[in-house]
Amino acid sequence: MNSRNVCHSLAVALRFGTTKLNRSGWNPSRRCNSISSMSGQLGGQLSYVQRMKMLQNLREKTGITEEVIRKGKCLVYYKGDPLLTENFSIAWMDFDDLQVEPKLFLENAMLLGMAERGEFQFAVQIVGFGKESKQAVLSKSQGSFTDFRLSLMMMPTYEASLASKAKAIFNWHRRNTHCAKCGSPSVRNSTASCRTCHKCEEVWYPTLSPVGIVLVADTTKSNLLLVRQGRHPKGMYSCIAGYVDSGETLEEGIRREVAEEVGLTVLSVDYKASQHWSFPTSNLMIGCHAIVNGNETLDVDTSELEDARWFSVEEVRRSLDSIKTNPLETMSAIKEGTDQFFVPPRGTLAHSLIDAWLSG
Numbered sequence: 520m521n522s523r524n525v526c527h528s529l530a531v532a533l534r535f536g537t538t539k540l541n542r543s544g545w546n547p548s549r550r551c552n553s554i555s556s557m558s559g560q561l562g563g564q565l566s567y568v569q570r571m572k573m574l575q576n577l578r579e580k581t582g583i584t585e586e587v588i589r590k591g592k593c594l595v596y597y598k599g600d601p602l603l604t605e606n607f608s609i610a611w612m613d614f615d616d617l618q619v620e621p622k623l624f625l626e627n628a629m630l631l632g633m634a635e636r637g638e639f640q641f642a643v644q645i646v647g648f649g650k651e652s653k654q655a656v657l658s659k660s661q662g663s664f665t666d667f668r669l670s671l672m673m674m675p676t677y678e679a680s681l682a683s684k685a686k687a688i689f690n691w692h693r694r695n696t697h698c699a700k701c702g703s704p705s706v707r708n709s710t711a712s713c714r715t716c717h718k719c720e721e722v723w724y725p726t727l728s729p730v731g732i733v734l735v736a737d738t739t740k741s742n743l744l745l746v747r748q749g750r751h752p753k754g755m756y757s758c759i760a761g762y763v764d765s766g767e768t769l770e771e772g773i774r775r776e777v778a779e780e781v782g783l784t785v786l787s788v789d790y791k792a793s794q795h796w797s798f799p800t801s802n803l804m805i806g807c808h809a810i811v812n813g814n815e816t817l818d819v820d821t822s823e824l825e826d827a828r829w830f831s832v833e834e835v836r837r838s839l840d841s842i843k844t845n846p847l848e849t850m851s852a853i854k855e856g857t858d859q860f861f862v863p864p865r866g867t868l869a870h871s872l873i874d875a876w877l878s879g
């Protein structure tokens with residue numbers, strides 16, 4: 520996008536219109552004001568702060584206009600799978616290439632974010648566009664629809680977080696069509712950031728559940744505790760994870776989960792990183808490293824876990840190295856099933872926590 524288009528996007532989004540929007544925030548007749556007052560301030564790129572202010576303004580004040588849609592790039596979903604290039608990057612599409620009316624587009628789309636050069640980023644589900652939509656998209660793009668879980672493991676981190684966000688928000692709207700207070704139908708706003716009840720006007724926002732996930736080491740730091748659930752692919756051992764309960768701090772949640780699942784006492788917890796995770800709904804994974812008293816006997820909760828085991832640092836490093844070197848081969852081995860021990864693939868917070876511990 521050139522600097523003229525950047526100025527235009529900024530003007531479109533920063534306009535504090537007095538026009539009354541309809542309930543969905545969609546106002547197709549709105550037009551752009553002069554941008555001359557801003558044109559001197561902008562180079563080719565927008566700062567992080569400018570972009571966040573523009574997105575906030577679209578969500579909370581102006582809503583999406585046709586001009587904004589036409590300036591956008593779209594991450595396209597078909598039946599839950601994103602359109603990716605052969606290198607597992609998002610195959611962004613222009614709105615015009617989707618050949619759909621703006622109103623129908625908006626009913627099936629959500630505002631994802633904004634790129635540094637000022638392009639609005641949308642996610643759109645094309646199932647609602649009709650029978651021919653999949654073929655039409657494939658013929659106009661360089662991409663193919665890729666299994667969602669595989670996509671998250673293979674995409675660049677930033678793009679994976681966009682894909683995860685879109686999936687979670689679409690799911691939330693599908694499951695929350697009525698007001699939880701009075702039971703009447705609710706309607707989504709144009710950016711898809713919330714729903715408003717038609718009757719009592721209560722506003723509902725997408726929910727997000729906090730999950731503590733922890734890589735446990737013993738006091739010697741030469742052994743790591745990994746666990747597997749029955750639903751994990753054969754051979755895979757991961758970190759302990761569990762939902763943080765209402766009233767708990769993150770640290771308390773982690774201490775409780777480790778006690779419940781493997782019967783060990785946590786001596787210390789350090790926060791490391793977080794990740795959005797859309798399986799099965801919308802979770803914020805909060806990743807930590809913990810030290811436990813390794814002299815205690817493991818007491819595994821077999822209703823939650825199939826197994827929990829101490830692994831030497833060397834064993835874990837070998838598995839991590841092999842996944843890093845051959846991510847695609849590992850993913851197909853995981854799909855087909857293997858007797859070999861392996862750690863979670865890249866794209867998961869468990870993988871990052873193990874990687875950070877081994878490089879720390």
Ligand SMILES: NC(=O)c1ccc[n+]([C@@H]2O[C@H](COP(=O)([O-])OP(=O)(O)OC[C@H]3O[C@@H](n4cnc5c(N)ncnc54)[C@H](O)[C@@H]3O)[C@@H](O)[C@H]2O)c1
Pocket residue numbers: 728730732757758759760761762794796798799800802804863867868869870
């Ligand atoms: N990204 C990663 O590296 C990674 C690794 C491990 C687990 N996870 C994710 O962490 C989450 C939690 O893992 P888990 O093994 O405890 O999951 P789980 O789905 O087995 O849930 C365990 C229990 O928590 C309760 N529960 C379910 N949803 C809840 C919610 N929204 N709020 C509060 N309690 C809830 C239920 O009683 C359930 O039996 C899952 O979504 C899982 O996919 C991600």
